[in-house]
Amino acid sequence: MVNGSMVVEQHLVYEGTKRVKxxxxxxxxxMVISVRDRKYGRERETLKAYVTQDMTHKPIQLDIIIGIASIRALLAE
Incomplete structure (x- = not known):
């Protein structure tokens, strides 16, 4: 991925399963899926997604890490 003038290497990592409310x-x-990038020689997590294991693969929770803050989005129906 290109971030400004820098090319950042990103990886999808499957972290197993978890029951989420x-x-x-x-x-x-x-299923817990993590997006990680390597910047300045360090690996860091930028996004963690919790996606249902059924045929719909509905996103239940997203944890987004940006700089010094983080955002959490939850499914609400």
Whole structure:
């Protein structure tokens, strides 16, 4: 991925499964997928997605890490 004038190497990492409770009060069996990049010689996680294991692959939770802050988005129906 190109970030400004720098090319940043990114990797998708499958981290297994986890049961996640969403804001709709249901629990979902999810696959945990992490997006990591290597910048300045260090690897860091930039996104973690919790996606259902059924045929819909619905995103239940997203954790986004930007700089010194983070954002969490949860499924609400």
């Amino acid at each position: 969403a804001d709709d009060k249901n629990r979902y069996d999810c």
